[in-house]
Amino acid sequence: MTDIPAVSEKYSGKIGEVVLGKGDYRAGNAKGMPFLSFENPTKRRPMIAGEVLDDITDYPKLAADMFDGREKDPVEWALMWKQLGADMICLRLVSTDPGKADTSPEDSAALVKRISDSTGLPIMVCGCGVPEKDIETLTAVSNTVRDSRLILSKVDESDYKRLSTAAMANNHLVLAFSNLDVNLAKQMNILLTDFGVQKTDIMMDPLMAALGMGLDYSYSVNERIRLAALNGDRMLQVPMICDCTSAWSVSDATNDEDPSMGDPSHRVTWWETMTALSALISGADVVIMRGPGAMDMVKVYAEELTGAV
Amino acid sequence: MPTAIEFFKLLPKTNCKDCGQPTCLAFAMLLANQKAKIDDCPHIKKESKDALSEASAPPVRTVSIGPKGKGIEMGGETVLYRHERRFVNQTAYAVTVSDSLDTDAIKERIKKIGSLRFERVGLVFDIDLISIKNESGITERYLDCIRTVTSEWDRPFILECDNADILAEALNLCRSRRPLIYAADDDNVDFLASLSKDSGCPLAVRCSDIDDAVVLTEKAKKLGIEDLVLDLGSKNLKECLERQTVARRSALKKKFKPLGYPLMNRVGSGEYAVATAVISTLKYGSLVIFDDLSSYEALPLFTLRQNIYTDPQVPIQVKQGLYPIGNPDEHSPIMFTTNFSLTYFTVRADIEKSKIPVWLQTVNTEGLSVLTAYAAGKFDPEHVKEALDESGVLTKSNGIVVVPGLVSRMSGKLQELIKRDVIVGTTESKNIPKHLKEITS
Numbered sequence: 001m002t003d004i005p006a007v008s009e010k011y012s013g014k015i016g017e018v019v020l021g022k023g024d025y026r027a028g029n030a031k032g033m034p035f036l037s038f039e040n041p042t043k044r045r046p047m048i049a050g051e052v053l054d055d056i057t058d059y060p061k062l063a064a065d066m067f068d069g070r071e072k073d074p075v076e077w078a079l080m081w082k083q084l085g086a087d088m089i090c091l092r093l094v095s096t097d098p099g100k101a102d103t104s105p106e107d108s109a110a111l112v113k114r115i116s117d118s119t120g121l122p123i124m125v126c127g128c129g130v131p132e133k134d135i136e137t138l139t140a141v142s143n144t145v146r147d148s149r150l151i152l153s154k155v156d157e158s159d160y161k162r163l164s165t166a167a168m169a170n171n172h173l174v175l176a177f178s179n180l181d182v183n184l185a186k187q188m189n190i191l192l193t194d195f196g197v198q199k200t201d202i203m204m205d206p207l208m209a210a211l212g213m214g215l216d217y218s219y220s221v222n223e224r225i226r227l228a229a230l231n232g233d234r235m236l237q238v239p240m241i242c243d244c245t246s247a248w249s250v251s252d253a254t255n256d257e258d259p260s261m262g263d264p265s266h267r268v269t270w271w272e273t274m275t276a277l278s279a280l281i282s283g284a285d286v287v288i289m290r291g292p293g294a295m296d297m298v299k300v301y302a303e304e305l306t307g308a309v
Numbered sequence: 310m311p312t313a314i315e316f317f318k319l320l321p322k323t324n325c326k327d328c329g330q331p332t333c334l335a336f337a338m339l340l341a342n343q344k345a346k347i348d349d350c351p352h353i354k355k356e357s358k359d360a361l362s363e364a365s366a367p368p369v370r371t372v373s374i375g376p377k378g379k380g381i382e383m384g385g386e387t388v389l390y391r392h393e394r395r396f397v398n399q400t401a402y403a404v405t406v407s408d409s410l411d412t413d414a415i416k417e418r419i420k421k422i423g424s425l426r427f428e429r430v431g432l433v434f435d436i437d438l439i440s441i442k443n444e445s446g447i448t449e450r451y452l453d454c455i456r457t458v459t460s461e462w463d464r465p466f467i468l469e470c471d472n473a474d475i476l477a478e479a480l481n482l483c484r485s486r487r488p489l490i491y492a493a494d495d496d497n498v499d500f501l502a503s504l505s506k507d508s509g510c511p512l513a514v515r516c517s518d519i520d521d522a523v524v525l526t527e528k529a530k531k532l533g534i535e536d537l538v539l540d541l542g543s544k545n546l547k548e549c550l551e552r553q554t555v556a557r558r559s560a561l562k563k564k565f566k567p568l569g570y571p572l573m574n575r576v577g578s579g580e581y582a583v584a585t586a587v588i589s590t591l592k593y594g595s596l597v598i599f600d601d602l603s604s605y606e607a608l609p610l611f612t613l614r615q616n617i618y619t620d621p622q623v624p625i626q627v628k629q630g631l632y633p634i635g636n637p638d639e640h641s642p643i644m645f646t647t648n649f650s651l652t653y654f655t656v657r658a659d660i661e662k663s664k665i666p667v668w669l670q671t672v673n674t675e676g677l678s679v680l681t682a683y684a685a686g687k688f689d690p691e692h693v694k695e696a697l698d699e700s701g702v703l704t705k706s707n708g709i710v711v712v713p714g715l716v717s718r719m720s721g722k723l724q725e726l727i728k729r730d731v732i733v734g735t736t737e738s739k740n741i742p743k744h745l746k747e748i749t750s
Binding site: 001002004005007035036037038209211212213214215216217219220223224227249250251252253260261262263264266267270271273274277278281297301304305306307 | 390391392424427429519520523524527545546547550551554555558559562563565567568580583584587588591592603604605606607608609610612613615616617619621625651654655657658661
């Protein structure tokens with residue numbers, strides 16, 4: 001038989017490593033393309049984060065029905081994620097929106113503290129999307145929860161200094177957001193490091209578009225980011241977070257009007273799982289999940305793809 | 310592909326002009342650019358010709374199942390990552406029909422497989438092949454099953470049979486449809502290769518691992534069989550990802566011929582089967598055979614395949630047209646956006662979230678997004694008016710016309726052109742529900 005030629009790539013770069021939570025969780029450090037043990041000796045399973053909201057008024061009922069009522073209390077909900085095997089909580093402080101409950105920064109900070117203390121898991125904290133309020137909320141959160149390395153979400157090109165300042169003061173990380181563009185992703189990391197944020201305190205979110213809603217773009221942007229980083233582009237050697245809950249906004253995923261499309265709760269579970277598997281195969285170090293069934297599948301498959309350590 | 314000099318070395322170097330070129334070197338340069346065929350040189354030695362056709366063969370062979378020109382093509386891939394160039398032949402999906410079923414049940418099953426069919430943005434997603442599975446071990450039963458399938462199913466199919474004698478009979482019956490023979494292994498490769506050769510049907514090779522694949526394909530090739538599809542014998546997701554990556558990289562980057570064939574997976578049914586199909590679709594699989602597939606698994610999987618195999622250079626588009634959302638009437642607002650599918654679906658989803666009926670008009674911007682299309686002059690007031698006139702939406706509703714916030718600059722001109730009040734909408738799609746509530750209350 002003819003010998004098979006060696007095909008493992010010799011990359012000149014590697015992905016940086018970040019420490020999360022109380023120091024017991026790590027992400028990143030990849031030295032090759034995802035899950036290829038013949039070129040990537042870092043056998044680290046990507047982290048799986050479970051999504052928690054502080055107000056479920058606008059949260060889909062199909063998802064709420066999967067949590068046995070525990071979604072009504074964010075601390076209970078986070079604990080349930082921990083029992084299900086999640087490595088991280090992605091907490092969305094949607095009630096802080098001045099157009100909604102306008103929850104105060106102090107109350108939000110106290111909630112993050114309670115979730116952190118009761119679960120012991122790393123937390124990624126997201127604002128409501130109103131820039132001024134988010135700065136107030138996330139700064140208060142950062143100042144209050146100082147015994148866990150939180151990820152503050154998110155900073156973008158137009159506004160990164162204020163949140164980065166809070167993160168630097170409290171040993172937290174920032175999530176650098178860019179919109180489906182390799183150069184913008186790189187630009188964000190340059191801006192942040194120029195401002196003084198250490199690369200070990202940055203994770204990036206290149207925007208994971210859901211299956212059927214632009215996944216093709218995200219998949220290729222992720223692969224290009226990861227290949228460039230491995231080939232030595234230091235400003236892209238930052239671990240990547242992919243938010244796969246976007247799968248729940250695809251109407252084909254949740255539509256319950258057409259029986260030929262099959263059961264919607266099974267369908268959306270696969271929709272989110274496939275979005276997440278595509279994210280992982282293209283380079284995600286952390287995936288954020290909404291459905292417990294999808295989270296479970298993704299965790300089992302990610303473990304298997306990683307292989308025995 | 311060899312260089313011009315490599316071709317030149319193997320030519321007669323007589324400059325006889327019989328190929329139509331002034332010199333052998335000129336001919337060699339055309340060969341290297343794939344603008345001439347080796348056969349155009351009448352004097353080339355057979356050994357040289359064999360060496361050249363070997364070297365100029367594509368790194369991953371294209372193999373078809375079904376009648377030539379009407380079947381399914383697999384392989385022919387040229388790149389490892391889809392951002393480099395569009396993947397050529399999308400993963401084909403097959404579902405089994407077993408000969409242990411009676412004729413009525415077989416017909417029922419074929420109908421069910423055919424019903425796994427969805428239409429999405431003008432594309433049809435469906436199952437490509439049936440795999441006819443010999444479970445009975447009885448020749449007549451298998452032949453009857455094949456007869457039923459061939460009369461009820463006009464697309465390509467697979468003969469999945471472990472008994473070589475039954476397989477030989479089956480091929481006598483249906484060779485003209487060029488089914489894929491599944492599968493040759495270490496024990497029967499000689500006999501199955503002869504069946505493949507006699508019938509002209511492609512052959513799947515079931516390997517125990519990737520080394521075994523090299524042994525088997527080299528053997529098959531010696532027997533004159535090159536229309537091969539490789540099942541690398543992966544038992545789990547990791548093996549599937551790693552083996553298929555090794556095979557594809559060695560074929561593309563090292564020009565390693567023994568692994569330069571389309572790859573396939575035989576999975577069962579249920580969650581793990583679908584997960585394997587996902588990995589295979591993402592990384593280099595050309596064919597997946599399922600025992601069964603539910604519609605809630607099939608729709609996302611078909612969508613994934615479409616996403617991965619779409620051309621990264623050509624944006625997916627929806628047709629220019631009027632899309633009513635939630636039974637709009639003569640008072641409902643009229644919104645418009647580009648025909649870039651990502652934009653369309655985002656806007657559509659956000660309108661649906663508002664639960665307010667809307668007439669949504671798409672404008673043909675050749676798949677460009679709002680700002681790019683505006684800058685390129687494909688999303689200006691004139692084009693928008695044309696689209697609105699073509700669909701007649703202005704006669705269907707006297708509602709307000711909402712201009713996308715990113716192109717608010719066109720509102721004055723548009724208002725003038727369509728003689729209707731317009732209002733500037735949101736710059737971000739996610740704010741549409743809030744805005745719609747404000748303007749309709």
